[in-house]
Amino acid sequence: MANTDYSKNELMNFIDQSPLNIEICDVTLRDGEQTPGVAFTRDEKIDLALELDSIGVEVIEAGFPVVSTSEKDIVKEISNLGLDANICCLARSVIDDVDAAIDCDVDIVSIFIAMSDLHLKFKYHKSCADVFSCAMGAIEHAKDHGLKVRFAAEDATRTNIETLKRAFLAAEDYHVDYVSIADTIGILSPATTHYLVSEVKKVVNTPICIHCHNDLGMATANTLVAAEAGAKQLHTTINGIGERAGNASLEELLVALRVQHGIETYDTTKLNSISRKLEKYSGLPTAVNKAVVGKHAFTHESGIHVMAILEEPRTYELFTPEMVGGKRNLVVGKHTGKKALKGIVNDLGYELDQDELCALISKVKNCTEVKKGLSKERLEEMIRNVRSH
Structure with a gap:
């Protein structure tokens, strides 16, 4: 067929075609590399960053600079490739982590902290007020040095919702550029995703990010629903790789956005090729029945x-x-x-x-x-x- 897209008029009439204000943040180079047994080389990371940029991904999370000197060097190199995408990196709520991000010339630093009772008790052994204070100090330091800041609530989906709202509202006072809901253990469903994002959107004016894990097999669906509820920045990985059961799949989400919402911003014709590269670089075979890029998809x-x-x-x-x-x-x-x-x-x-x-x-x-x-x-x-x- 001459056209690569079927007519949107052929979609079932209950599909929502309302416009979405979204951007993609692909985290393959950071969260994807946390897949057990996966470690990308410098050349592989640069190649994947170039591929993601050519697809039209707006934000690329290039790594976690404080992890090692080589990681920091690669993040800095990607930051200076002159890509159209903004380059982001991860930082704990620690000044040294933020300094590492500053040294890497990134556009955005994602500063995270967990505020769920479980993490406060067993990971930090601190009060919510104490860990939040650390996060705000790190955010202030990053903003003072001209970085855009994403304030990410790790384990947000097991955090008391009122605590989450108060934290995001307080972060707005520090002029963060994004607030991020991380479904760290993949507990969300589409219904709970819509509710949570909608509730947060009622009280914050800052763009909301959604970061979903796939422990229940719903990461892509949850990410799409989050966008429909008003989330702006949607987090993905190529082939859905990541810790445990992985993250929301880049290729599935981009095609869903195109089919369901008519978003044609991204060059989807490159999805199979980048999937094959990821398969080669990671050593992880793609399931034959994987949506969009699996051997049996067509x-x-x-x-x-x-x-x-x-x-x-x-x-x-x-x-x-x-x-x-x-x-x-x-x-x-x-x-x-x-x-x-x-x-x-x-x-x-x-x-x-x-x-x-x-x-x-x-x-x-x-x-x-x-x-x-x-x-x-x-x-x-x-x-x-x-x-x-």
Whole structure:
């Protein structure tokens, strides 16, 4: 098809098409690297930063500078690449962390503190007032040095909501540029996400960020709902990598924003290529049924589906593979009927008479490889074989 997008008019009429004021902050280079067993090299981090910038991601969280000298050097190098994206880094509510961020020439520093009872008791062994005071001191120091500041409430989703509101309101007095709700353990659902973001938005004027983890498999859905409730900055990672079960998936969120809300700001045609790079650099294989970039995202085997796809791809595809830099794959397997097989054979450039087609379908059904689906090369070998007899 010439177009890479299907008509928005074909969406079901209950889908919300209201405009959203959003930006993407991709945290692959920081939170993504906290995936067990993952450590990106300097060149890999720079390459991923360049790719994210080319897609149109507005903010790239490049790392956690205080972790090591090499981490600090890489963050500084990314900050000075001249990218269109703003470069962000992470800092605890500690002056030394903020100084490391200042040294890196970043645009934004994300200063975090946890205020949930659980973290106060077992991690900090301090009162909420004490840890909040530390955070405000770090924020003031960062603002005095000209940095934009994101005040992030770690474990926000297990923090008393009134405590959270008061903290964000107080942070506004220090002129923070963002307040961030971190669902650190992935406890949110779409309903609770909408409620929490809506409640915070009632009392703060500062742009709200949402940072979701995927422990219940809802990180992308929660992030989309947060945007619909008024969150501005949406946090993602490529392929949804991250601690434990990972973060909200960049590719899933960008496509959802485009399909559900008509947001075409981002170059989604690069999603498959950046996904493959992340897979290579991280050593983490992508699930074949992963939405948008999985091997099976545009693969069809069922005879009824294949016949319809050959006639009109929209019958069984929400969006085109070209829209995300992917390819359609029609698989011959045990569910493939004669009509669908004929269409696939014709699509490969072959013509078979009725007897040859019957012979081919018989070979396909009895082939030991059929369980996994036949490759194009194996099918062509079979076609040549039945034509030669």
